[in-house]
Amino acid sequence: xxxxxxLLDALLAALLLWLAWRLLASPDLFKAVVLFIxxxxxxxxxxxxxxxxxxxxAEAAIGAGLTGALxxxxxxxxxxxxxxxxxxP
Amino acid sequence: MTAPxxxxxxxxxxxxxxxxxxxxxxxxxxxLDLPSPTTSLAQIVQQHLGDSGVRHPVTAVLLxxxxxDTLLEIAVLxxxxxxxxxxxxxxxxxxxxxxxxxxxxxxxxxxxxxPLIVLLAGYLLWAGAHRPGGxxxxxxxLAAAGVLLRLAGRWTPLLPPSALARGGLLIxxxxxxxxxxxxxxxxxxxxxxxxxxxxxxxxxxxxxLSVSIGLMLLSLFSGATTPxxx
Numbered sequence: 391x392x393x394x395x396x397l398l399d400a401l402l403a404a405l406l407l408w409l410a411w412r413l414l415a416s417p418d419l420f421k422a423v424v425l426f427i428x429x430x431x432x433x434x435x436x437x438x439x440x441x442x443x444x445x446x447x448a449e450a451a452i453g454a455g456l457t458g459a460l461x462x463x464x465x466x467x468x469x470x471x472x473x474x475x476x477x478x479p
Numbered sequence: 480m481t482a483p484x485x486x487x488x489x490x491x492x493x494x495x496x497x498x499x500x501x502x503x504x505x506x507x508x509x510x511l512d513l514p515s516p517t518t519s520l521a522q523i524v525q526q527h528l529g530d531s532g533v534r535h536p537v538t539a540v541l542l543x544x545x546x547x548d549t550l551l552e553i554a555v556l557x558x559x560x561x562x563x564x565x566x567x568x569x570x571x572x573x574x575x576x577x578x579x580x581x582x583x584x585x586x587x588x589x590x591x592x593x594p595l596i597v598l599l600a601g602y603l604l605w606a607g608a609h610r611p612g613g614x615x616x617x618x619x620x621l622a623a624a625g626v627l628l629r630l631a632g633r634w635t636p637l638l639p640p641s642a643l644a645r646g647g648l649l650i651x652x653x654x655x656x657x658x659x660x661x662x663x664x665x666x667x668x669x670x671x672x673x674x675x676x677x678x679x680x681x682x683x684x685x686x687x688l689s690v691s692i693g694l695m696l697l698s699l700f701s702g703a704t705t706p707x708x709x
Contacts, residue, residue, distance in 0.1 A: 443611035444537045444611045444612075444613070444616075446611075447603070447611055447612065447616045448615055448616055448619070451616055451619035451620055451623065452615075452619045452696075455619070455623050456619060456622060456623065456626065456696055456700065459623075459626050459630075459700065460699075460700055463700070
């Protein structure tokens with residue numbers, strides 16, 4: 391049981407670091423945003439593992455949910471702007 | 480790119496890497512060298528939890544022991560929203576076209592999800608007194624419902640903000656400040672709740688704060704200009 395929880399924590403930490411690297415290095419903005427949302431959800435899981443459920447709730451709602459929606463919106467704007475360069479004055 | 484420029488950027492990259500590595504090592508050693516605190520804040524909070532009016536230590540700290548910080552946080556958030564609104568009004572934004580409303584699946588999902596989300600926000604608000612939850616979480620969940628409605632094209636909130644929406648944005652800060660100042664006027668110190676009313680006052684503040692925080696986050700989200708209208 392202790393080994394299993396230790397393995398889970400190690401996997402979570404490694405996954406977080408890997409996701410952080412991938413989302414920073416990704417040239418595709420949409421992919422980076424999706425990775426960021428996954429990162430936020432796993433971060434919430436990490437907070438829950440650290441016995442901080444308040445932070446986990448806030449991270450899931452604000453960090454992954456709202457920030458992810460905002461970033462997706464921004465990527466949509468950027469791509470639409472790129473597709474019709476003549477639209478914006 | 481010319482060869483000297485390429486060489487400079489490669490050199491710059493190496494220098495940056497060395498500097499970042501040194502900084503990381505320095506920060507790590509500083510963290511490891513920190514002396515362990517002599518007083519345990521967690522113990523002090525646990526000892527005085529009975530006086531706070533709530534049974535959850537995090538809520539007790541946020542809304543009672545360190546309520547001053549929360550009050551200022553709300554003020555800062557309100558200022559950010561005011562800035563966002565001012566920028567959007569200057570840009571001459573208009574409501575988002577209801578493009579996504581054609582899909583019946585999306586409409587059905589929104590019908591199912593939004594009442595559930597509002598219920599969950601109410602639960603989180605109520606749960607804040609004795610377990611993880613509270614105004615910020617409830618507000619964020621409410622804002623998520625608003626974002627969903629806006630993305631589905633069912634509602635174009637706060638474009639431009641009506642008098643009701645402006646009131647909703649302000650009410651959390653106003654009520655919080657009124658409670659804080661009334662303690663001052665009745666001879667106490669700022670934000671000192673009367674013992675017998677502490678839990679009711681905290682619930683009232685949290686309820687209005689959830690509404691305000693939800694509207695604030697939502698207005699920051701819908702404050703983004705619509706494509707092609709910048």
